[in-house]
Amino acid sequence: MRLRIHEDGIRNEVEAGIQRTLTACLQCSKCGGGCAHTEEFDLTPRQVIESLLDCQDDQVLDSRTIWLCGQNCSGCQIICPVGLPLNEIMAVLRVEADKRGIEPKYQQPSLIYHKFNHCAKHRREGEASESMDGREA
Template structure:
């Protein structure tokens, strides 16, 4: 049986956006294994890549994973042996889902969504407040 590749599918869009081929994924599962929040997801990062390679666009866009992964966290990206930019992949998928009118399939995002957003916001506010007070860090 021959696998039919949809050249105009999301896979092509993702690959063009990240500047890498998804076929470089080794399917080693280190990305999911390195994620402390994997119990929150319906798909692992590896399964998202695999589904994109298998032209299962609907499965990916309907997943809870794309809405929760890749927000100020890079644990999976750090352990990826081929350096796939998983944060960027998830951002492209969220953008495409939004264009198609697909929304998250749950009432409230999980706590990790807020945790990641809060951490990024908190870090920016912390940096801004230190610079606005005129304090400078002195070398030790």
């Protein structure tokens, strides 16, 4: 698939926010392939990047993915061959959507997503209490 890259749109805000260019994305699909939560998304992380490069801002900002992806997870960043900070990309997109008055497009994420958030929260709390006790994580 050949990408059409435009210079306008929210791509500039995203690139400024992450201090990297989105054209670094290899479109390899490892980010979506390695994600255990893709059933929650309407766009894969790769499709979000592709849509940003194609200047399809409305499609990206109206997606469920930007509200669900990148919260308490870094699996896609770890397996990304070029190390794109997908958590930061999604955070910038959430801020941009909020500026435009766009609200999340879901009533409530599924139980799978809540379990994931719950586990991530307790993992962080455990790390914090271990470091406070003087033990190493």
